[in-house]
Amino acid sequence: MAAxxxxxxxxSHSAYDLRDFHSDIERSHTLAVIVENEPGxxxxxxxxxxxxxxxxxxLTVAEIDHKGHRSRITIVTRGTEAVIEQIxxxxxxxxxxxxxxxxxxxxxxxxxxxxxxxxxATGEKRVESLRLADIFRASVVDSTLESFIxxxxxxxxxxxxxxxxxxxxxxxxVARTGVAALARGV
Amino acid sequence: MSRQMTGAxxxxxxxxxxxxxxxxxxxxxxxxxxYDAIFQQNDIRHILVRHxxxxxxxxxxYARSTGKPGVVLVTSGPGxxxxxxxxxxxxxxxxxxxxxxxxxxxxMIGTDGFQEADTIGITRPCTKHNWLVKDPAKLxxxxxxxxxxxxxxRPGPVLIDLPKDVQFATGQYTGPKLARVDHYQPKVKGxxxxxxxxxxLIEKAERPIFYTGGGVxxxxxxxxxxxxxxxxxxxxPITSTLMGLGAYPASGKGWLGMLGMHGLYEANLAMxxxxxxxxxxxxxxxxxxxxxxxxxxxxxxxxVDIDASSINKIIxxxxxxxxxxxxxLEDLLKVWKAxxxxxxxxxxxxxxxxxxxxxxxxxxxxxxxxxxxxxxxxLERLDAxxxxxxxxxxxxxxxxxxxxxxxxxxxxxxxxMTSGGLGTMGYGFPASIxxxxxxxxxxxxxxxxxxxxxxNMQEMGTATQFRTPVKQFILxxxxxxxxxxxxxxxxxxxxxxxxxxxxxxxxxxxxxxxWKGIICRDxxxxxxxxxxxxxxxxxxxxxxxxxxxxxxxxMIPSGxxxxxxxxxxxxxxxxxxxxxx
Numbered sequence: 101m102a103a104x105x106x107x108x109x110x111x112s113h114s115a116y117d118l119r120d121f122h123s124d125i126e127r128s129h130t131l132a133v134i135v136e137n138e139p140g141x142x143x144x145x146x147x148x149x150x151x152x153x154x155x156x157x158x159l160t161v162a163e164i165d166h167k168g169h170r171s172r173i174t175i176v177t178r179g180t181e182a183v184i185e186q187i188x189x190x191x192x193x194x195x196x197x198x199x200x201x202x203x204x205x206x207x208x209x210x211x212x213x214x215x216x217x218x219x220x221a222t223g224e225k226r227v228e229s230l231r232l233a234d235i236f237r238a239s240v241v242d243s244t245l246e247s248f249i250x251x252x253x254x255x256x257x258x259x260x261x262x263x264x265x266x267x268x269x270x271x272x273x274v275a276r277t278g279v280a281a282l283a284r285g286v
Numbered sequence: 287m288s289r290q291m292t293g294a295x296x297x298x299x300x301x302x303x304x305x306x307x308x309x310x311x312x313x314x315x316x317x318x319x320x321y322d323a324i325f326q327q328n329d330i331r332h333i334l335v336r337h338x339x340x341x342x343x344x345x346x347x348y349a350r351s352t353g354k355p356g357v358v359l360v361t362s363g364p365g366x367x368x369x370x371x372x373x374x375x376x377x378x379x380x381x382x383x384x385x386x387x388x389x390x391x392x393x394m395i396g397t398d399g400f401q402e403a404d405t406i407g408i409t410r411p412c413t414k415h416n417w418l419v420k421d422p423a424k425l426x427x428x429x430x431x432x433x434x435x436x437x438x439x440r441p442g443p444v445l446i447d448l449p450k451d452v453q454f455a456t457g458q459y460t461g462p463k464l465a466r467v468d469h470y471q472p473k474v475k476g477x478x479x480x481x482x483x484x485x486x487l488i489e490k491a492e493r494p495i496f497y498t499g500g501g502v503x504x505x506x507x508x509x510x511x512x513x514x515x516x517x518x519x520x521x522x523p524i525t526s527t528l529m530g531l532g533a534y535p536a537s538g539k540g541w542l543g544m545l546g547m548h549g550l551y552e553a554n555l556a557m558x559x560x561x562x563x564x565x566x567x568x569x570x571x572x573x574x575x576x577x578x579x580x581x582x583x584x585x586x587x588x589x590v591d592i593d594a595s596s597i598n599k600i601i602x603x604x605x606x607x608x609x610x611x612x613x614x615l616e617d618l619l620k621v622w623k624a625x626x627x628x629x630x631x632x633x634x635x636x637x638x639x640x641x642x643x644x645x646x647x648x649x650x651x652x653x654x655x656x657x658x659x660x661x662x663x664x665l666e667r668l669d670a671x672x673x674x675x676x677x678x679x680x681x682x683x684x685x686x687x688x689x690x691x692x693x694x695x696x697x698x699x700x701x702x703m704t705s706g707g708l709g710t711m712g713y714g715f716p717a718s719i720x721x722x723x724x725x726x727x728x729x730x731x732x733x734x735x736x737x738x739x740x741x742n743m744q745e746m747g748t749a750t751q752f753r754t755p756v757k758q759f760i761l762x763x764x765x766x767x768x769x770x771x772x773x774x775x776x777x778x779x780x781x782x783x784x785x786x787x788x789x790x791x792x793x794x795x796x797x798x799x800x801w802k803g804i805i806c807r808d809x810x811x812x813x814x815x816x817x818x819x820x821x822x823x824x825x826x827x828x829x830x831x832x833x834x835x836x837x838x839x840x841m842i843p844s845g846x847x848x849x850x851x852x853x854x855x856x857x858x859x860x861x862x863x864x865x866x867x
C-alpha cells in the first residue's frame with residue numbers, strides 16, 4: 101500500500117488542488133453571442149467571464165433586431181482551445197443566450213473597430229498628423245486651431261498602429277468601440 | 287384560462303396551476319400582498335420557517351425526495367440575502383427550486399429604500415436564471431417560464447424578484463399552457479452514433495466501470511431503473527459519487543461503493559485501473575478526480591451529461607454524449623441488446639478477480655471499542671436498525687457525512703439528501719424537515735455533527751409547529767471533525783479553532799422545544815437508544831457522544847491520485863504489499 105507519507109506540520113497540501121491545467125498555447129478568439137435583449141443579459145455574460153476567470157480583451161454589444169428582441173455581443177477573448185470550448189459551453193447554457201459562434205474557428209470573419217483620436221498639436225506636428233490620417237484613411241470629424249478628432253475604422257491592429265504613430269504627435273484622448281465581427285460568405 | 291387578478295393572486299394561482307402543494311417561507315413587508323393571498327386559500331400549505339436559509343434547504347429536501355421543484359417565498363433585502371446560501375447550494379447540486387423574493391416598489395428601486403437589496407444582482411451567479419418582474423402583464427408567464435427553466439435540462443434554482451407594487455397591481459392571468467418556453471429546450475436525446483460507439487466500447491472492454499452521479503437521480507426514477515438493468519445485464523462494476531448514491535442499490539452485485547476523496551479503496555482503484563470509464567451524470571469534481579494529471583491514466587472515457595459545459599471541463603474525454611441520462615440509457619440498452627448483448631466475459635472475470643482482491647483490504651474496517659461509541663459503529667447500527675423501513679437520510683457536512691456515505695446502504699434514489707457541491711454545514715436539519723413535509727409517514731433521519739447542526743438549530747420550532755417527527759442523529763465529538771482531521775494530517779496537529787465549546791445540553795434543548803431528547807455514550811446501550819428514537823412519535827434530538835479523535839478513512843489527500851490513498855492503520859494492515867495498478 102502506497103500510503104502517503106505526509107509529514108506532520110507540512111503545509112504543502114492545500115485544500116485546493118492547484119493544478120496546471122492551461123498549459124497549451126493561448127490564442128485570441130472572437131465570439132459572437134446572440135442573446136435575448138432583456139435586462140441584465142450583458143451582466144450575465146460579463147459575470148460568467150469574471151466568475152470563472154476568463155479574459156475579455158474587447159466587448160461590444162448592441163441590439164440587432166428590435167422586433168425579435170435580439171442583441172449581438174461580440175467578445176474577443178483569449179485562451180487555450182480547451183478554455184475556449186469551455187467558454188462557449190458556459191455561454192451556451194445561459195438561459196437568454198440563443199447562439200454562440202466562434203468566428204475565429206468556424207469561419208473567416210471580417211473584424212472591424214471604430215476609434216476616435218484627439219490630437220492636440222500645432223505647426224509641423226499638426227500637419228504630420230493630418231498626413232498620417234490621410235494614409236490611414238482616417239477622417240477629421242472635429243477641428244480647432246490646436247486640435248483634431250480623427251475617426252478611424254479598421255482592424256484592431258490598424259488602430260493600434262495609428263495610435264502608436266499619433267502618440268508623439270500629441271495624442272491626448274482615445275475612444276474605441278471594441279471589435280464588431282461577422283463571418284464571411286453565406 | 288385568462289382572467290383579471292392582482293399580482294399577488296397571480297402568484298398563488300400560478301403555483302396551483304404548477305401543481306405546487308407546499309411552499310416554505312417567511313413573511314416581511316415586501317411580500318405582504320402575497321401572504322394576504324395565501325391567507326385566503328387552502329390549496330397551498332405554507333411552512334413558516336425560522337430563517338430564510340433554512341427555507342431554501344427545506345425546499346431542497348422536498349425537491350430531492352419528491353423529484354418536484356421546491357418553492358420558497360422570502361421578503362426583500364435580508365430575506366433575499368439569507369436565501370443566497372441555499373440558492374448556491376441548489377445550483378451546485380442541480381436541485382430545481384423556484385424562489386420568490388419581495389422587492390421594494392418599482393418606483394423606489396435604486397433609492398436604497400428600507401430592506402432594499404439588488405437581489406437580481408446578488409443572486410445572478412447563484413441561480414440558473416432570475417427575473418425582476420416590473421410589469422404585472424408579464425408576471426404569470428414569467429412564473430410558468432421559471433418552473434420550466436428550473437426543471438428542464440440540468441435542473442437548478444431560479445428566482446423571481448417581485449416589487450410590492452406589482453403584487454398589488456391588477457393584470458391578466460394566463461395559465462401554464464400559454465407560456466412561451468420554446469426558447470429554452472435543452473437537448474435530451476443523445477447522438478445515436480456516439481451511443482453506438484459506446485456500445486462498441488462496452489462490448490470490448492476488459493476493465494470497464496460505471497461512474498455515476500447526481501444526474502442519474504435528477505433524470506428520474508426511470509433512469510435509475512435503466513441503470514440497474516444495464517449494470518446487471520453487463521455485469522460491470524459500478525461506483526457512484528456522493529450525489530448519486532441510491533441510483534444503483536447498495537445490495538446490487540455490481541456495487542463497489544462510493545468513490546472519491548473518502549471513497550472506498552476498491553472503487554478508487556477500479557477507477558484508476560479501468561480501461562473503459564462510463565461517466566453517467568457526474569462531473570469529475572475535484573473531490574472525485576484527485577490529481578487531474580494522474581486521473582485514471584489508462585482508460586477510454588465516455589461522458590454522458592445533459593450539460594455540455596460539464597464535458598471536457600476538467601477531464602478531457604474520448605466520447606462525449608450530451609443528453610438526458612434516462613434517454614441515453616434507453617437508447618444504449620436498445621442498441622446493445624440489438625447487437626447481441628455482448629461483453630468481454632474473460633476480461634470481465636479477470637477484472638472482478640482484481641476488484642475482489644482490493645475488497646479484501648476491507649478499507650472500512652475500524653477498531654471498535656466497548657467503552658466508547660465509535661462513529662462508524664453508530665452508523666453501522668443505525669443502518670442495520672433502519673434498513674427495510676421507509677427511510678430517508680439527510681446529512682450535514684463533515685466527517686459524519688462521509689461516514690454516512692460509507693457505512694449506510696442506499697437501495698433507492700431520492701432517499702439520500704446531502705450537500706455535495708457547496709458543502710453547506712447547516713443543510714441537513716432543515717432538509718430533513720422538508721423531506722418529512724413531503725413524506726409525513728416516513729422515517730426521516732438527519733445524520734449530523736454537533737457543529738453543523740447548531741448552524742440551523744432555530745428550525746426546531748418549525749419542526750414542532752408542523753409536527754414533523756424528524757430524527758436528528760448527532761454524532762457529537764465536540765469537534766469540527768473534518769477540520770480537525772485536516773489539521774491533524776496536514777497542519778502539524780495544531781487544532782486551530784476546531785472544537786465545539788459551550789455546547790448546549792441537547793436533551794434539555796430538545797425538551798424546551800417539545801421534542802424528545804436522548805443522550806447515549808455507551809456502545810452497549812446504543813441499539814436500545816436508536817430504537818427508542820425510531821419508535822418515538824415526534825421529533826427527536828439524539829446526542830450520540832462518540833470518540834473525539836477518530837479520522838475518516840480512506841482518504842485521498844487533495845492533489846493526490848487515486849492510487850495514493852490513505853487508509854486507516856487498521857485497514858492498511860490488510861493491504862500488505864498489494865500491487866497497485
